[in-house]
Amino acid sequence: MARRWVAEDYGDLDVFAEIDAEVPAPGKGEVTIEVRAAGMNPADYKRVAYGDDRSLLPMPVGYECSGVISALGPDTEIASGGGAVGDEVLAFRVQGAYATELTVRASDVFAKPASLPFADAACLLLVGTTAAEMLHVTGVKAGDTVLVHGASGAVGVSVLQQAALLGAHVIGTASVANFDLVGRFGGEPVTYGPGLEQRVQDAAPGGIDAALDTVGTAEAVDTSLALVSDRGRIVTIAAAGRAAADGFHAIGGSMPASLAFRDGVRARLIDLAARGELVVPIARSYPLSEARAALAELKGQHPGGKLVLIP
Template structure:
């Protein structure tokens, strides 16, 4: 019997339950996947957090990697072809924290051999977010940008994609994560008191764009002070400040963002296949230990990407 993790209420990990599920045979345009890894993202625990709303029980998870076990009639993967036994990844999936899942083939792509299942299951949510951040701020070769939260999952993807564009990147991080920032092409600076001065020491004339992945007042304030064009300041977390200060905000549920992120998926998979986009996975958890994994993720300091594996 297939199983899936659901939230039966709103609160902490105590609302989570592993339940048996029926998996329908794939129809036209669908495939069934034996899930080998489910990627974990902050959206996974935020959707059942206290005060949130939604239909219960709530299926969890947005991205996965696994093996095709069945295909519907006249069906091809988003990357073309597709047969039983193919290793694949999928993004923008409802209920990815499952052992087996039947999903639309338009969201399923051949898994690059360069990525293991845990890495493949964590490629696209962070990767598409990072790609949109660079795109919406018009970042181009020769620009100097600041990436707030450069050692986090989205920040690391921004650094790698920015390096491909030929961008100079100043990345804020804790001292303990400086080497991570350097590894992926950034110039690390410590966040905290004096951040503006440290950035100005590296870029006396200011920076071309600022990309905020953390949502702190410090990140927004320093971005406003050091970025020459306010229209090139973007956040994925400081929604209140975006409205108040007139900076760009994006999110996966916004129609324009969703359209861009869907379209950019093949390019990111291509970069991963060429070893130009890697996914640092800090830790994997057995599928049965999803509550422990989500508890760690909710601390905000998982040390890298997490995955449930089978």
């Protein structure tokens, strides 16, 4: 018997509950993981806040985790090859990572680099694959100057690192309190708020080649449209309505093209993390039993890094 968090209904955080749950034995193509850390993401509560398909209830919560293989289905290998009971792994995209143990598709499980702590491994792939796709769809390359809205957030920090590896220069919006964080990962910080367009122009006299929006505000979208001439080089993960109206990219984990790209890039991101070229700042860890309190902090914004649950 495992402990698991589920959403018993759609709504606010009061619909989340911790329950006892049977963990099915893994069949062919499946792996059971004893969870050591579960990564937290805004999608965890947003799916519950805005959902309406009651056939999915009670809904397991959490898309990524790390841990140790406790059982392996017959004739089964994990995505990175091999796999045995006791091996340290990370998994993404799964359903129900807020748990002490769960059974998942082996194709979503990868060997955890020994150099990567469980907490870091559990928080790597959702933000990492999102950032990678944002850079991919806008064609960011060496020599580009890129504007990133929300550069101190989890996705923004991954964008900063991956853009630097491509040889691009990033100007990132952030609060003054987070300027050091943006600078630590190679970005040039500017404050958001009135006058943003002019501040970005001052920071990039040669112009902006691409704009990546992680916040979805009207200010972010309007500034991107004003400064980037090619709308094919603007992307958002938070303003799909504006993207449809104004003719630029919107991406999201539920979109088939996004799913395919993100699945394909997971192994490369794990390799970057193993080499220390992609890191995940961890703001705070919570016991699994305090998931609702952790979600409240996550929903409150600006935790200063990733939040992680520890069974």
